[in-house]
Amino acid sequence: MAAVMEVDNPEPLKNGAKEVNGEDALAKAAAEKENLETTTVEDIKDFIKLLERAVTAGDARLVVRPVRGLAYIRKNLNVAVVRRVIRGVCINKDDKIYFAQFVGDLTVDDSTMDDSKKSPYGSVFQKLANTIHKQGTMIPEVNVYLHLLVLIHLLDNGKNAEALACADTLMGKVISNTRRTMDPLAARVYFLYARAYEVNGRLSSLRRFLLCRLRTSTLRQDEEGQATLINALLRSYIQDNLYDQAEKLVGKLSYPESVHNNHLARFQYYLGRIKATKLDYSEAHQHLLQASRKVPTHGAIGFKQTVQKWLVTVELLLGDIPERSMFLEKEYRKCLVPYYQVTLAIRAGKLARFNETLQTYTEQFKKDETYSLIVRLRHNVIKTGIRTINSAYSRISVVDVAKKLQLESVEDVYFILAKAISERAIEAQLLADSGTLVSKENVNVYATKDPFVAYDKRIKFCLETYDQSVKAMRFPPKSYHGDLETAEERREREQQEAELAKEIADEEDDIL
Amino acid sequence: MSATGLQSLMSLYRQLTEEWNKRPMEKAKCESLLNSLKVALTEHHFIPTAEGEASKQEIILARDVLEMGAQFAIFDRDLKSFQRHIDQLKVYYYDVKGGIPDSSMMQQLLGLYLLSLLAENRLGDFHSEVELMSLDKIEKDQYLSFPVQLERNLMEGSYSKIFIAHKNVPAPSYGYFMELLANTTRIEIAKNISRACPLISADAARKMLFITSEPEFKTFVDQNKWKLAQNGVLNFDTERNLIQDQLLIESDMETDGRQITAADLTALSYQEVAETMLGYAKELEKIV
Numbered sequence: 001m002a003a004v005m006e007v008d009n010p011e012p013l014k015n016g017a018k019e020v021n022g023e024d025a026l027a028k029a030a031a032e033k034e035n036l037e038t039t040t041v042e043d044i045k046d047f048i049k050l051l052e053r054a055v056t057a058g059d060a061r062l063v064v065r066p067v068r069g070l071a072y073i074r075k076n077l078n079v080a081v082v083r084r085v086i087r088g089v090c091i092n093k094d095d096k097i098y099f100a101q102f103v104g105d106l107t108v109d110d111s112t113m114d115d116s117k118k119s120p121y122g123s124v125f126q127k128l129a130n131t132i133h134k135q136g137t138m139i140p141e142v143n144v145y146l147h148l149l150v151l152i153h154l155l156d157n158g159k160n161a162e163a164l165a166c167a168d169t170l171m172g173k174v175i176s177n178t179r180r181t182m183d184p185l186a187a188r189v190y191f192l193y194a195r196a197y198e199v200n201g202r203l204s205s206l207r208r209f210l211l212c213r214l215r216t217s218t219l220r221q222d223e224e225g226q227a228t229l230i231n232a233l234l235r236s237y238i239q240d241n242l243y244d245q246a247e248k249l250v251g252k253l254s255y256p257e258s259v260h261n262n263h264l265a266r267f268q269y270y271l272g273r274i275k276a277t278k279l280d281y282s283e284a285h286q287h288l289l290q291a292s293r294k295v296p297t298h299g300a301i302g303f304k305q306t307v308q309k310w311l312v313t314v315e316l317l318l319g320d321i322p323e324r325s326m327f328l329e330k331e332y333r334k335c336l337v338p339y340y341q342v343t344l345a346i347r348a349g350k351l352a353r354f355n356e357t358l359q360t361y362t363e364q365f366k367k368d369e370t371y372s373l374i375v376r377l378r379h380n381v382i383k384t385g386i387r388t389i390n391s392a393y394s395r396i397s398v399v400d401v402a403k404k405l406q407l408e409s410v411e412d413v414y415f416i417l418a419k420a421i422s423e424r425a426i427e428a429q430l431l432a433d434s435g436t437l438v439s440k441e442n443v444n445v446y447a448t449k450d451p452f453v454a455y456d457k458r459i460k461f462c463l464e465t466y467d468q469s470v471k472a473m474r475f476p477p478k479s480y481h482g483d484l485e486t487a488e489e490r491r492e493r494e495q496q497e498a499e500l501a502k503e504i505a506d507e508e509d510d511i512l
Numbered sequence: 513m514s515a516t517g518l519q520s521l522m523s524l525y526r527q528l529t530e531e532w533n534k535r536p537m538e539k540a541k542c543e544s545l546l547n548s549l550k551v552a553l554t555e556h557h558f559i560p561t562a563e564g565e566a567s568k569q570e571i572i573l574a575r576d577v578l579e580m581g582a583q584f585a586i587f588d589r590d591l592k593s594f595q596r597h598i599d600q601l602k603v604y605y606y607d608v609k610g611g612i613p614d615s616s617m618m619q620q621l622l623g624l625y626l627l628s629l630l631a632e633n634r635l636g637d638f639h640s641e642v643e644l645m646s647l648d649k650i651e652k653d654q655y656l657s658f659p660v661q662l663e664r665n666l667m668e669g670s671y672s673k674i675f676i677a678h679k680n681v682p683a684p685s686y687g688y689f690m691e692l693l694a695n696t697t698r699i700e701i702a703k704n705i706s707r708a709c710p711l712i713s714a715d716a717a718r719k720m721l722f723i724t725s726e727p728e729f730k731t732f733v734d735q736n737k738w739k740l741a742q743n744g745v746l747n748f749d750t751e752r753n754l755i756q757d758q759l760l761i762e763s764d765m766e767t768d769g770r771q772i773t774a775a776d777l778t779a780l781s782y783q784e785v786a787e788t789m790l791g792y793a794k795e796l797e798k799i800v
Contacts (some may be wrong), residue, residue, distance in 0.1 A: 062534045243640035277643060278636035372643060408623040412670040414720065418704035419669035424756070430708040430748060432716045449780050456788060 187224035349385030623655035
């Protein structure tokens with residue numbers, strides 16, 4: 001995941017600034033930065049308002065938007081933004097003192113803000129600050145939201161030890177609250193909490209706690225929370241190679257289906273890895289394929305690359321040769337080089353070449369954690385060799401097969417061939433007494449059940465998708481006897497929808 | 513734990529080691545000593561829990577007793593009991609690190625455990641177990657590299673190497689599981705032959721199965737319900753055998769009392785097509 005986090009962190013301000021000369025450029029960059037900060041602060045303010053509305057209405061669904069919005073706020077989050085928000089909305093002194101230990105002094109104003117801009121902000125913030133405080137204390141949801149911003153800021157700036165302390169108190173706040181409106185926030189907190197422990201190398205100590213929270217969120221039917229916790233647990237198991245425990249966990253729970261694709265992608269990836277280790281390659285292949293499909297189209301390159309590496313490996317283990325075009329795609333060309341070489345060796349059916357490749361890239365495979373799978377590929381090299389021979393010769397003596405495969409023991413070749421036939425890797429018969437391999441005529445697939453089954457599967461999938469999309473539609477209550485909307489209302493609604501669409505697109509960029 | 517309790521445990525353990533090292537040893541006596549030791553251990557903190565810390569001495573003692581139990585299980589040829597002991601021991605090997613030195617028996621017992629998984633054909637478990645060990649460790653250690661190498665041979669289909677390996681096991685205790693493994697491999701070979709060879713002479717089949725004596729081969733043939741023709745040739749319906757697994761799964765299918773043939777599984781039945789089509793029609797109705 002580390003790779004994912006890194007690629008998610010573009011620095012939007014550097015682009016093009018160099019070409020314009022001297023002070024002009026500096027001034028322009030500063031203004032741009034200022035601008036960006038202001039819009040970010042505005043966004044955060046909007047989200048806080050929304051949180052307040054959600055709490056008053058008791059509608060947990062309204063909380064989802066501010067939480068998802070964190071993804072693109074994160075890109076522009078810096079210490080100045082965090083300070084401005086906290087200074088603006090915190091009335092309670094204790095809150096201020098607490099946050100100050102992470103983001104620095106809050107009493108002094110930023111020098112970047114001149115007086116003309118300060119005043120209107122102050123009053124707007126004042127109003128907001130008043131609405132989100134009930135009898136002098138901040139609404140817990142808003143408090144947690146601010147805390148989340150601070151934690152994200154700490155993690156992104158590599159302040160690991162502080163992040164850990166920050167995450168601990170944050171978790172305390174979340175646990176003590178049992179309102180439904182807290183659930184979407186809690187899911188995010190679980191993720192960052194686990195992340196904070198991971199960067200400090202202490203993820204494994206968290207398992208008991210995470211399992212406990214998983215139980216609670218299952219009882220509360222908090223799907224986002226469940227999804228996040230399951231992923232965190234699987235991650236911790238796989239990190240320590242505890243595939244048995246991971247498999248048992250997966251076997252005993254049902255994963256919430258309606259959560260965000262990013263959660264699903266991760267879950268499918270972990271499942272794929274577990275199944276691959278357990279030699280269930282066709283299952284593993286399906287899961288990894290799902291993972292690669294659920295992944296956002298833009299960004300998350302690190303995750304995509306990792307999934308692709310596993311996908312190629314599992315495909316090879318299944319005895320398939322991945323398509324060449326995949327190795328040539330821009331995103332994967334570089335990182336898949338070792339896997340490309342392995343594929344070539346397998347395609348050629350040359351054991352010597354395979355061993356050579358394995359030796360050259362051992363370190364790379366170990367780093368990718370695919371080494372133990374790659375080692376298992378050895379017998380696939382032989383299998384492809386047999387396949388080629390079988391399709392080229394209708395009848396060949398076993399001794400010749402041994403020679404072609406460069407295997408020393410002819411005796412073993414009998415067994416290898418018998419095994420290949422038994423596993424249906426080749427369609428042939430072995431005449432043991434005369435020592436010959438006789439291949440069968442190619443069977444006509446279209447005369448069998450296979451095409452029927454394949455079509456059936458696809459049709460079922462389409463129908464299922466349709467069913468789900470019908471179920472996912474929502475209608476506002478009692479809207480059917482309301483008046484038709486006026487032109488102005490429509491404009492407003494369309495604008496809102498466009499905004500929402502933009503948010504979703506932005507968020508797709510960011511898998512975190 | 514009180515000091516006296518630990519003392520009596522230690523003396524029991526010493527008694528057991530003495531008994532274990534006697535040749536020939538008394539099996540019944542060993543077993544009863546071992547059982548009373550295990551019972552005694554449950555009264556103490558022999559596994560560190562959240563409530564109380566076990567002392568190093570206690571942990572080492574508990575581990576030694578369990579190792580003894582595992583070895584005894586092999587001697588007793590009790591596979592299940594052996595795997596139970598190892599499951600308990602794994603806690604000490606992987607999770608309890610608290611400053612105690614690695615046991616000298618650790619690699620050997622883990623290697624044996626891997627071999628027992630292989631012998632039972634539990635390959636998925638075998639691999640998740642291997643994942644727990646570091647690759648360098650496996651390559652350097654003869655006890656661990658032995659089963660790992662065997663697994664590679666098995667996957668490849670180089671079965672003769674399994675039977676050769678029988679002769680150079682890293683420790684005598686590996687013998688029992690090697691026998692089990694040989695049997696598993698034989699069953700595997702038999703399956704492959706019945707699927708790949710339409711006809712094979714009895715002699716060639718016997719050699720492929722690594723069975724040396726004629727009577728042994730005879731019982732093997734009978735066990736598998738193979739039919740040996742008059743001219744000493746074995747005939748197999750390879751087509752049917754190839755889909756044997758599927759046949760077993762689908763044997764509950766209604767077949768009006770007749771046997772399922774290979775054709776049944778590959779051909780389409782009218783009923784099936786009709787049912788599916790009606791299903792589609794129903795779904796389409798819902799949409800329009």
